[in-house]
Amino acid sequence: MSRTPFGGRIDRSRTLGFTFDGVTYTGHPGDTLASALLANGVHLMGRSFKYHRPRGVLGSGVEEPNALFGVTRGPGRFEPNQRATCVPLVDGLVVESQNRWPSLAHDAGALNDLGAAFIPAGFYYKTFMWPPRAWHRLYEPRIRAMAGLGRPTSDSDPDRYAQCWAHAEVLIIGAGPAGLAAALAAAAGGGRVMLCDQDEEMGGALLAATDETIDGQPAADWLAAALATLAAAPNVRLLPRTTAIAYGLHNLVTLAERRTDHLAAAEAHGARERQWQVRARRVVIATGAIERPLVFPNNDRPGIMLASAAQAYAARWGVRVGARAVVALDHDSGYRAAAALADAGVAVAAIVDSRAAASPALVAEAEGRGIEVIAGQAPADTRGRMRVTSLGIAPVDGDRVGPPTRWIDCDAVAMAGGWTPSLHLFSQSRGKPVWDEARGCFIPSRSVQAETSVGACAGHFDLAACLRDGWAAGGGSGAAPRAQPRADAGTSVARRHVEGTRRRAWVDFQNDVTAKDLRLALREGFRSVEHIKRYTTTGMATDQGRTSNVNALAIAAQQLGVGIPEVGLTTFRAPFTPATFGGFAAYARGALFDPVRRTPMHDDAVAAGAVFEDVGQWKRARYFPRGAEDMDAAVARECTAVRTAAGLFDASTLGKIVVAGPDAAAFLDFLYTNPMLKLGVGRCRYGVILRDDGFIYDDGIVARLAADVFHVTTTTGGAARVLDHMEDFRQTELPGMRVWLTSITEQFAVAVVAGPRARDILAPLVEGLDLATAAFPHLSVADCTVARLPARLFRISFSGELGYEVNVPASHGRALWAALLAAGTGHGLTPYGTEAMHVLRAEKGFVIVGQDTDGTVTPDDAGLGWAVGKAKADFVGKRALLRPAMLEPDRKQLVGLIPVDGTTLAEEGAQLVDAAAPTRALGHVSSSYRSAAAGHPIALALLRGGRARIGGTVEVAGLDTAANTPMRIVAPMFYDPDGGRMSG
């Protein structure tokens, strides 16, 4: 066991069991998967991506590049690529290693490592060029099989995910010493304060503190007191296990809160995650810093890790990372890690300080613990296959380190290469990082949004400075929490050439990028950091280069002989750490993926056996099959019923708008192509709406209820956008008009009664209105009573038959439907659906906007030139209609098509071609149906110069090898051309 006998923040009173690759281990509450495995002496945790090198854990937090596992938290709850350092240990966790076959210890893929000389950076681009045909058949499938980490799950996620919005005066990201000081200060200020932290526990670096004190208390005590104060403050919300994953515009920060992953299955209730969208007046970024590894040959063996991680495993989790460790450092912080290891009972064989003049005080303290300090030397190689067994060191000679001159036996190496502030969120807030040569890192420059970066993420690595910094950013008055000031120093960043020909020094551990790969890319002419990154894939793994970016930049800068700022920094993109799809989808799944809208009479249609279709968000009855009828049979029967008796149709989804006010008529006259000023009260007119560009936008009925009140209808799909279009013109183009718009789409349930018996069915139900044609002719509207319900009755027709549209308040829709059905008994009244409605209107050549038009069709193209008021001074789209291109005779125009053979149904959407020259598309079929009334299939089509070709023929192009279908070109009117049936 590598567990210390006491100490750390784990709960030793309880034991948790888990399995790793089938072997059972135990740990304690408070452990991560990584600390529990290390406590069990397991260092081999993964295989590298490209060379399949054995790897151990490098870090202790989100920076971890190596220890990635497939983790199962219960049935259906498998996730690949989980960082062992970020998985809280719960009882019963099932863990599997990745990227190895057949096992982690014996991995066939390690053969890649032997052939490493043949697969340098960019080898894909160089190798798989020839022969060209082999890419698809051989190379690409093979590479794809090798690529990728972990296996995806095919199970549906059984967990639930939540989302919410929140507003705060101050949002503090990171609950380390700087963030806590900011939160304490902001809490006293009184506004709403949110403090989030990605870790299982709040405290940041304080969780692994050893001898630091704050305000005279041990750091752990101060931390507990600070968290208690914040928890008790009514204006503070603490969000542990919550990662700020994205920083958007106007201080909108996205947080991912993990709510149940740390709980045993029996204790996990509610949503697994909650994604927060926080709008904050001020944001304090206190995201800390991540330690950098040292770049030296074979620096990737299990047992070699960041010094901060080794310290955290000892101080926070009570785990010794080895029996005998060497601390290799470029930065003073490594001395504290060495002390922490020694305190935990790890024999520290030596501190190897690359600097010639190490701090005398630190050296004295280390030597006081009996630790040998070797100054002016640096790691030069390591030995050990599944675990490091010794570290070779050599004197530093300028920017070179030669072959090892001394070997030190050890089973752990702690690397302290200095610190990289976590600038991700600052960068996402559109701030520009700047290079600070003195501190050897990028730090935030000027804030772009209402944001302050504090503590280590701003380059302050001293506890006292972090506390002061955070306190000030939180608006604290009085004295900040105090700690002993320290002057840690260390600036070197990977500028030493250390590898020989056969010795590779890893820069990006997860993507297996070595210093040699980077230098090769530079020799091959890559200069931009963005190109170097993509060519070598450094920084492109799931850890996004947290431990590798700055080292890679330093190597590039050195090779190019320029400063690091000249090489530049790659862009930080959201999310900060991998985020679940569930968090983004949250409530938008299953029945709540999108609203499903149903009409007031929906249940009646269900009872009548309707088959529904989706029309936008609406469910509309498509047809009402009887017995064993298929759609064609049902539609033919429904159409025949409407043509010979009567049909009943639910038109409630049509858009409806009241346009009212003294200038309503003038407003509509401007919005529609048709003249509207002289439309009589009680009369209706078919109207066309264009966009500015002259193309048809929508159509519908305009009905005048009173001198200054109109009821207009729109298409089902156009209901919302026509209202927006009108409102846009009302507010921005015609603000002087006294006219107002009210959507009444959902106010009314609408039933259409159409057919020669329509009047006979409806008349007995109507009070207060004479339905005789003389009194209430085609294109009339009136308010009346239908079946004792208050109703607005239209006499209009989209079927070509005598037709009425009955509007009643929506809550009466089902009563109306029942009354009409009852009245229709004996008259052959037949419910019909949208499919029959489409056939009936196509037989009449009535277009459907969006089916027979596509945003490039003018009224004249659609055969609606008659609806354009030639004498009108202006209307929306008028000027566009006068452009020469809009007047060309060869434009695509609406025509009717009839198959020459009298039987073949044209494919909707099929191209039209000339038999003589079938290579040029002349247009397309926009609507095509079997027509019982016509006795043969009919189609509407947009055909180039179509009206002039009426009487001729054209062919509907067959797909692939199918034969073309010859069609006769006719006027788009297949039934009752003079309209006597609907107006009679």
Added chain:
Amino acid sequence: MADATVAPRPPEAQWLLHCAPADAATAGAALGVTLGSAMLRATAGADWHALHLAPDEWLLIGTAGAGPGAVGVAHALVDISDRSLGFTLSGRDVPAALNAACPLDLGDTAFPVGTCTRTVFGKATVMLWRTGDSVWRIDCGRSFAPYVGALLALAVEDADA
């Protein structure tokens, strides 16, 4: 368990009134309710609540079946009593529940009692009205009510902070 309950509201009269802001006082006098007050605030008269939803727009809410009388100025007045369905929400955690799918700041400072506004709840357009310290109204187009109701149920479940 979150402190929030959701119940469908009973039917009521809803009329949408539009008129020029300059005419609002006159129209309000005719209707017996103060119009033209602050935007996004509700006022109450003898027969009608008036919710000021846009510079020239007031939603009049009254007892089911009621209809406003003459207004006396150029206007539009449309019966929309059947256009919406709604829910009454009660409890301290209602703002948290609403914030599951509504991005507005619903705190006491930004959204005091009497505030009303059109906003979104998930993918539905809704009208939100805080009628009391812990009492809220959410109205939506009637075909959106099943969606809003189901989403509210989940939101309440998740609202216990």
